[in-house]
Amino acid sequence: MANPHWLFGDQLGPSFIKAGADGPARDAPVVMIESRYVFRRRRFHRAKAHLVLSAMRHRAAELGDRVTYVRADTYREGIRQAVGREPVTVHHPTSRAALRLVRSLDNVTVLPPRGFLVPQEDFAAWAGGRHTLRMEAFYHQVRRDHDLLMEGAEPAGGTWNLDHENRRPPPRGARSLGASPPYRPREDAVDEEVRRDLDRWERDGDVSFVGRDGPRAFPADRREALAALRRFLSHRLAGFGAHEDAVLADDPTMSHSLLSSSLNLGLLDPAECVEGAEGAWRAGEAALNSVEGFVRQIAGWREYVWHVYWYFGEDYRTSNALGHTGHLPDWWNELDADAVSARCVATALRQVRDTGWTHHIPRLMILGSYALQRGWDPAAVTDWFHRSFVDGYDWVMLPNVVGMSQYADGGRMTTKPYTSGGAYIDRMSDLCGPCPYHPDRRTGEDACPFTAGYWAFLHRHRDSLGRNARMSRAVRGLDRLRDLSALLEQERERAGADTPP
Template identity: 45%
Template sequence: MTDWHWLFGDQLGPHFLAPGTGGPTRDSQVVMIEARSVFRRRRFHRAKAHLVLSAMRHRAAELGGRVRYIRAETYREGLYEALGDASVTVHHPTSRAALGLVRSLEQVRLLPARGFLVPQEAFAAWADERGAGRLRQEDFYRWVRHALGLLVDGDSPAGGRWNHDHANRERPPRGASTLGAPEPYRPDEDDTHHIPRLMLLGSHALQRGWDPRQVTDWFHRCFVAGYDWVMLPNVTGMSQYADGGRMTTKPYTSGGAYIHRMSDLCEGCAYRPGDRAGDRACPFTTGYWSFAHRHRDLLAANQRTARAVQGLDRLGNLEEVLATDRRWDEEAP
């Protein structure tokens, strides 16, 4: 009897077909399914859709006669077209929707997730030890390094530091005309890295009070890295603070002065990072103070944001700042 293994479009690395307990085996045949319903469920950036489909088809070409590649309306229909009622294994998918689907199919046997350093059971045990308390990324990061012996010298971090967050708060060097690499210096697609994503796009959404679910969905659709395991912690948790602070210690937002200090993104802008009123007032600066005012009680109780609330009381023109900021409720900056 033929052993079949199902690969999703984000399970294309060689480790997803490496033999393991419960499957797949070296002789397992592979089924891959292009489901049109996936691209209808939410609007995709064209480049992201192209990359996913191209990656799947290239992987299928590498596997040659080992793969049965199906284009269908849905995964369920594609699986039936490929295998009928035959049994198939699949590694734990990376999205809730896909996980719910495979669990609903009697012919599918679910295997442990691959692609992560830590098994899900180990993470669950770590989280359970904390009960209803905090699940800080920094705490988990240190725990993993201890558990796996990564960049540690005994009980201490290699080099004497657990992280280099302090360096991330320093102003980057200016005046470098190139990065020592051939043009283009930035990727043509998906070139909005950590700072633009979180400190600009995410911060603006947080300040404006947009629905975190809709913001997360937008990131899902518009970025190549837009998958649940990336977007939920980075957008829902870190960027939008929509988990109530279980993962991070404070909302990830700032005024224009910080953005100007930490980047070159303010050069040529029509607004002035230091202005909080008037026609040239920076939308991030007015948005920051408006956000702090709106959530004064919550922020005052957090030692990492209490200073922002204290700053509110020293502004002297808070009502003017709030009035300036309200114009962005009606028009884009």
Template identity: 40%
Template sequence: MTTIIPILGDQLSHGLASLRGSDLASSVVLMMEVAEETTYVRHHKAKIVLILSAMRHFAEELRGAGWQVDYVRLDDPDNSGSFTGEVERCIGRNEGSSIRIVEAGEWRVQQAIGGWRDRFGVPVEILSDDRFICPLPDFFAWAASRRELVMESFYRQQRRRTGLLMESDDTPVGGQWNFDKDNRAPPPRQRPLREPRRFAPDETTREVIALVEGRFRHHFGTLDSFALPVTAEQARALLADFVEERLPRFGTYQDAMLEGADFLYHSRLSTSLNCGLLTPIEVCEAAEAAYHRGEAPLNAVEGFIRQMIGWREYIRGMYWLEMPGLSEVNFFGNRRDLPDFYWTGTTDMACCADSVRNTRDNAYAHHIQRLMVLGNFAMLAGIDPAQVADWYLVVYADAYEWVEHPNVLGMSQFADGGRLGTKPYAGSGAYINKMSNYCKGCRFDVKKRVGEDACPFNALYWDFLDRNEAKLRGNRRMWQPYATWNRFGDSTKSEIRAQARRFLDSLEGAAPGWARAYSAATASGGEETGKSGRSG
């Protein structure tokens, strides 16, 4: 009697619920590198390397701990290409009599798992993913009790649940729950003293890099500087490096952008968290300990913990609450194609060019580059939110649908009409100028709304408000920008509309290069390309 324990590529945790309490002698751990997961969108090369290398390292750790591991490599000639196909083959190879698995992080994978009992004719035990702090039933109960699903109230509940930064059951350390007002400083004059910790590829990772460069050579991104942690030991070393070197200034500068400074004071821990090499509670406890040792200020530690147990857990709950309908939302009815510069980085807008370069080189950009530069532009320009969501899922190494969909479709694009966010995150060039040094070297003038050298964000911002007034006028947080718009004279409004139209017209058909090749390839299928879940 053999229990098959499938472990997915984002479940690389030794404390995983399906491993706890299982008998080593009567269990087979199944780990699968499958084509379907590498190509349902054409993931950044570094994202594929990260997951495959981390999986191979984790499998070796399991073997060292005494587990029998049935590992299927991507280049196995008998690889079926799907989770379901590999589970079926594993049952046959190992005379499997039952399946024990932790619930999937993504809707489409969970739907497949839900059909295994009938397909295979064996019991399937699906366990809750208790690496997350808030169980999904608890989140659903919280959501059902609220008229508005405001993250702040959820976050306070999470603080009480965990006891993090709490003096008593209802008294937060420092006397207040949120120090966000202290965390909005413009970029520092000097870059951090050194680059964050990097991890040179070992033999296993180099083998995966060769596989990816050969099999996925046309995918977006570069592997020239791949240095992400691929083991829990490396991830914890990166955590320690962040706590010591960057956490003290993280809070103050968490929204700042500095050209060419790809990471500033950010942690880069999201890739390790989202594939299971770290757990959110150990990360939060490390940050809290730094505060109690007097090595990091409260505004930094609270802001970091809020991202971990507040926003991250809230986003996960909203994903499962809103799926599958979340994939189809388009509140503004946007239909414009994603511009080519999202793939090439070729644009005179310095903020967009640097953010795409960072994305291409590192499969990374921090949250303000994602939200207020690339996401903001897409929403202002009226880009189809499904294409925007696909792009984010492709290009970032920490992007899984459960975290990417709510962040992009809900927060960034406001495509859900305000179910997640209380207002659109729309901004003109003034915000980018305040929070970065991008505008100083840009060929566009951030102070101009119209003219050949006017910053495109300015006219696009007001044009966005104008064309969506019927949908946004009633939003209580939008009265001030609309009051300003209404003070403009008719001629000024006409100039702004014309300026925005000229710029948007220049984007039409602006995807003859990489973006069009991407769309054509995903539509045609094949080993290297596969098919996109939506845009193909």
């Protein structure tokens, strides 16, 4: 009889039990372990805990008698209950902690990872000898190797990058893009059971969650994930590109795919997503800029983040090039959007509180930028993003937050810190109009926290950022600020008060 194959909770699609030279034996029994300790050791968003448990239990129901499903305190205890000392296979886990665990078990054979387009050895070959590992160059290589949006040896349309077409502000006066609504699943008996269990764990004081739960907004099985993909490709992809960096208070999903949680649970394979999008373009159903923007998110950024997580090594986790050590305030940790007056922060935090999700610009240019400007500890910010988002996993958030959002790696991933004053938020959103703060004011009671915070951040890191070619002009602008002393004193007082903006 074939050795059992262990499925982690983010390895739930069919590719993770597909037999082959680098996979489990054909028709191998399956083991799944629901570990309570995972939810005790971190204070996760309740909707995230619900989604993961619902997805695992749905998968177990699909597998039927083929699966041994164990509910245990720890993975180590669970695998012992499931198979004892019997040999087990498992595909390469997605976190360093899980990889250390499976490698410490002498009855477990680790198979190559699945769920990504590029093998680790191919990334290492591409990265070897390069002074910088920029996503753009990697993205070009992925496009060539997988023949994605290519016309012979050249990129479709004659250019690799259509970002210049995909950075339009929202239509003036619009409260919504008017996109067809995204796919939303219907809860079932599995979800009812999950919610009862989570309620009981909280009542017993065994675990504690943050945020709100329900109704479940993201797919929990393969059927739902495919329905969400089809819905995006047929109804939403065409309108995705132009305004993908825009933000509207009353339209949190706009034309975004909402497929990240399904990809990161393993319910969707990245190849079927990007190939489906390319098919829509070739059929004349979506413009190239929309399709290229979506393909870039998956075949470019997602692949790149996965690989640098492993390539940079464990020490990357403690990167703190800017020396930021500030603590995260209680209102932030509790997702207390109602305590916040700054409309952009309140809106983004409310979306996270209510759904465990917001799209990439509120993550980067509102929530991440606010944390960067305040000098919060990047490790704590990374942990917050990991816990608070339904699509957040260690491999996802570590590079995204340490490298992209908090610039804690000093530029190993990006060429500059991604932060701005209020003018950017005002241009790219409808958030500033009703806000009590004004994006063009640096000091005073109505000074925008982002405008003041941006200049205080530049001043604090004047020496290092002044040597950055992409930041030097902004740093020189400090010398033109006649109110700089007042601004810095104001920001010291705000930081000392530790109150929401």
